[in-house]
Amino acid sequence: MAVLGPNRYGKAETRVVRVTRHGDAHRIKDLTVSTALSGDMAEVHLSGDNSAVLPTDSQKNTVFAFAKKHGVGAVEDFALLLARHFVDSQPAIRHARVAVEEHAWERNGAFGHSFVRSGREVRTCVAQHDGTRSWVVSGLRDLVVLNTTNSEFWGFAKDEYTTLPETRDRVLATAVDVSWRHADAESPQDWDKSYEKARAALLAAFADTYSLSLQQTLYAMGTRVLAECPGVCEVRLSLPNRHHFLVDLAPFGLPNDGEVFFAADRPYGLIEGTVLREDAPDAGPAWE
Structure with missing residues (x-):
C-alpha cells in the first residue's frame, strides 16, 4: 500500500528588480526569490482536488506586489515578510520556505542612475x-x-x-x-x-x-x-x-x-x- 510522504510546491527563481528613486540618486535591489509551501496538501495528490492550492503564479505575483508595497530592504526581512504572509493568509499552508539570492550592484562613479x-x-x-x-x-x-x-x-x-x-x-x-x-x-x-x-x-x-x-x-x-x-x-x-520588463501590477x-x-x-x-x-x-x- 502506498502512502503520501513529505511534499511541498512553489515558484522557483522569480527574478525581481526593485528600483527606488530619490531624485537623481537611485537605489537598486536585484533578487532571485524561490518560494515553497507545504501543509494540508494530501487531497491534491490523492484526488486532484485543488481547493487548498495557492497557484505558483500567485506566489510569483505576490513577490512583485510586495516589492512595490513594502519595498525591499534586507533580504532576510523580505523573505520573512513573504513567508509569514503565505502561512497567515492560506488556511491549508502550514509551512513556507522563501529563499532569496541578492545580486549586488555598486554605483558607477558619480552617476545616480x-x-x-x-x-x-x-x-x-x-x-x-x-x-x-x-x-x-x-x-x-x-x-x-x-x-x-x-x-x-x-x-x-x-x-x-x-x-x-x-x-x-x-x-x-x-x-x-x-x-x-x-x-x-x-x-x-x-x-x-x-x-x-x-x-x-x-x-x-x-x-x-x-x-x-x-x-x-x-x-x-x-x-x-x-x-x-x-x-x-x-x-x-x-x-x-x-x-x-515593467510588471503589470494593475490587476492588484x-x-x-x-x-x-x-x-x-x-x-x-x-x-x-x-x-x-x-x-x-x-x-x-x-x-x-
Whole structure:
C-alpha cells in the first residue's frame, strides 16, 4: 500500500528588480526569490482536488506586489515578510520556505542612475608571436552594467509580427564581452594600467551616453576606449541586451511607475560590433 510522504510546491527563481528613486540618486535591489509551501496538501495528490492550492503564479505575483508595497530592504526581512504572509493568509499552508539570492550592484562613479554588478569581471588576453612579430589582444567578459534611465527605443522597423511597444524610458542592462587590440605589442608597457584605463572608459561611456539603442551605446563605448587608450587600435564588443520588463501590477490595484521589473535572461537580443581607428595597422593573426 502506498502512502503520501513529505511534499511541498512553489515558484522557483522569480527574478525581481526593485528600483527606488530619490531624485537623481537611485537605489537598486536585484533578487532571485524561490518560494515553497507545504501543509494540508494530501487531497491534491490523492484526488486532484485543488481547493487548498495557492497557484505558483500567485506566489510569483505576490513577490512583485510586495516589492512595490513594502519595498525591499534586507533580504532576510523580505523573505520573512513573504513567508509569514503565505502561512497567515492560506488556511491549508502550514509551512513556507522563501529563499532569496541578492545580486549586488555598486554605483558607477558619480552617476545616480548607473550601476555595476559587484564582483570583478573576467580579464582576458590572447598573445601571439610568429618569431618576428607579436600581437596582443586584451579584454574582459561578464562586466554586468545597468542604467535605470536615460535609455529609449523607438522608431524601429515594424512588420506583421511586431508586438514590442516603443519606449521613451527603459532600463538598459548588459554583460559586456569586449576585446581590444594593441597597435604595438613589441614595446614594453604597463598592461595593468592599460587594462584599467580601458575598463574605466567602457564604464564611463555606458553611464553618460543617452542611449537611443544598444547599438549606439556599443559605438560610444568603443570610441571612448580608443580616445582614452592611444595604444589601442581596434575594439570588438558583444553586448547581450538583458531585458527588464515593467510588471503589470494593475490587476492588484497597484501602480507601477518604473519601479518593479521582471528581469528576463532569455531569449535576449545580442548586439555585436567593431570600432577601429582609420589608420589601424593590419591585424594579422591577432584575432585568431
